[in-house]
Amino acid sequence: MTPFLDEQKPTNMSMFTDLYELTMCASYLDNNMFQPATFDLFVRRLPENRGYLLFAGLEQALHYLENIEFTGEHLAYLRKQGFSQNFIKYLEDFEFTGDVWAMPEGTIAFPCEPLIRVTAPIIEAQLVETFLLNTVNLQTMIATKASRVVQAARGKPVVEFGLRREHGIDAGMKVARASYIAGCQGTSNVLAGMEHDIPVFGTMAHSFVMAFENEVDAFRAFVKTFPDKSTLLIDTYNDLAGAENAAVVAKELEAKGHKLGGVRLDSGDLTEISKKVRQLLNERGLNHMSIFASGDLDEYKIQELLNKGSKIDAFGVGTRMGTSSDRPYVDVIYKLCETQNPNGEFAPIMKLSEGKVTLPGRKQVYRYEDKEGSYVKDVIALADERLDQEPLLIQVMEDGKRTYEIPTLNEVRSKAKENLSRLPEQYKKLTDPQVYPVELSKMLEDLANKLTQKLMNH
């Protein structure tokens, strides 16, 4: 056995798939099914309290599609699992040759709207399902959650602090990325900072304070190293005594021409404590010092803190954002919507199972705005219709080659900010948001009705 150890990451993600993708593909091959098919990747319904999705994950999806390759080790393993020599031979030469359309990352989206649309020989289009779902699920879930946290903070900076409880290494990296897209100022994750050029932030832990005989000694030791940007954690023993000690050290720094950045609160009644600490600091002429708060925060708690008049200048948000703890997944699915008949015609496909209806045919999404540029409604149409709006899905791959320049992370972040600013408030409420109108075009509706009739009579 080769144990999967953290640094031995496989050089490609081709085997990062549910087995059933491979069993289906093996059977498609045996039955000579190479006809083109289209799959939509979309979210079936919004999680509770969410009024929109903030789409993220396309860069990693494209990178995956561009790099699928089955190695000798992969093929030997699959042979042992009982796959036929014929299928192994097929995989040996496998590359993804399809067309892909997608919303750019940072686009706001709604249920049933295709986020990624894959058209490829059915065996290829099927094979890529698991990875696409995995990467879009995580990043869209976190970008959506983090955008709510940023909104709740009303312009005050939010830093992503959840690394220790995010689900493993890749989650740590992608949560930092998706949170930054959604408007966080940065992350505590140093590796993400380095790899993605995201600003990194950090203060100190209680253990640092406890490693010294007295709190004030710990503070002095820390500012000796960082005289111009220290944030001191003041709740190890008692917040107000801690604030006093921080003020003492701030004054000592001032005498040497430096400024203490601020203090951090990590427990207790943050509203009451922040008010008292603010007053104490101001009384000592330390109005410039900021109060940073952390400790089990999420959008709901931040909203409550600010509603109660807490004197908090910035937020560190960890576990609840980094795991999307109130709903740690989105209902993202990947569904066949079109396949080619034996006679070469494209035939739209629809599923009718209870609560699991899908929309047939190759589709496009159009967004309508009012005169001020605010979003009014979306229309899902068939791909060969032309409505008088910018389509949201753009072509990102043609014949397996990327036709889309990956934007920088800051460009994606700007797009998200612009999209969010144009979504009216009623759809962004943190609890019970209004349902944003998503309509079907007349042609799509007619097609869906026709197929429903046909399926019911089947």
Next chain:
Amino acid sequence: MTPFLDEQKPTNMSMFTDLYELTMCASYLDNNMFQPATFDLFVRRLPENRGYLLFAGLEQALHYLENIEFTGEHLAYLRKQGFSQNFIKYLEDFEFTGDVWAMPEGTIAFPCEPLIRVTAPIIEAQLVETFLLNTVNLQTMIATKASRVVQAARGKPVVEFGLRREHGIDAGMKVARASYIAGCQGTSNVLAGMEHDIPVFGTMAHSFVMAFENEVDAFRAFVKTFPDKSTLLIDTYNDLAGAENAAVVAKELEAKGHKLGGVRLDSGDLTEISKKVRQLLNERGLNHMSIFASGDLDEYKIQELLNKGSKIDAFGVGTRMGTSSDRPYVDVIYKLCETQNPNGEFAPIMKLSEGKVTLPGRKQVYRYEDKEGSYVKDVIALADERLDQEPLLIQVMEDGKRTYEIPTLNEVRSKAKENLSRLPEQYKKLTDPQVYPVELSKMLEDLANKLTQKLMNH
């Protein structure tokens, strides 16, 4: 910017850390603080409805500790972040030189019991915090959750099916690993199967059925490829009609000397449908065919299904287990419990913050059993006490070198099974389990009382 793409996993995880670990370490260095310190990694409290933890993650933790190394690229980045040349120089030669004690993976554990105990120069012991928490949080959370699902299934096989909604690549791998430790039969994740030698399972998706003109054609096509181990998904259009079609294909296979494995249900009222499908199959002499069920399952739903007499032979459990969706994190923390005085004496350390009390000193955990070998209670004691039971923490590293042979995954899985079998039922109830007794030794209690007094008078 070098984008962090999935296959470009860094060769070591040294930078996978919260920035504050590095800022604290930089300050320890500036203040010449190299004295040994001990940190406990433990879970503060159990998530709702959990009566125990199933510890997992040690293998990855040890691998991380053995391989910390800061590369030129790391150091250049940290220099740019404002760290001093002195600290960069320190990191250049950094290696972990500490002693580590831990519970073996697959051990049942309870709140406040050290799972991993690190003794090292404080600067080293602090630096490793984030990664240890990240890997233990994910794997212990999932092993615990999965063990509950396996228990609910009452001996019927459970397969881990959650890859598409697990949080990224590393989570996909570690969830498969931790679920297998907890007693799952295998996973849908092919890469995890290959890397960890875990059995892989897969059937077919609705898209496969929909890619054919008729359901029965899809079934025939599939069994052509897998004549001896097919499980056919029968709910694409109508479960009972699907079961009829599966029965037709099963008879065709029989005529050729093959056997159809079973059918899979993925939606609807699984109890009612499974009973009807079982009856239909038995009426056709297909008693050997198994019924596999999936679709938003977790321990609570499986318990309910079996209580209602569902005729289900095996379960595929995905999102809710793979994200631990009712509680997607455990309260795992890493706390300083001992440091060395300037005069060379070890001084126990304790934290008193509201709801965040920690236990002082270097500790060991002892487990008591009754005559039948069932667990009765645990005692947390000081490390230099000797109680008349096997200690649970064993030494796994000495002076930075591993002193422990990593067990195989199947050995860990056996240990988990044995541990779980010895934990009495009342602590394993799926809802409102009894609280397992964890006591403090007299010496530890006296020490905690003494320090509490001292801190209160401080």
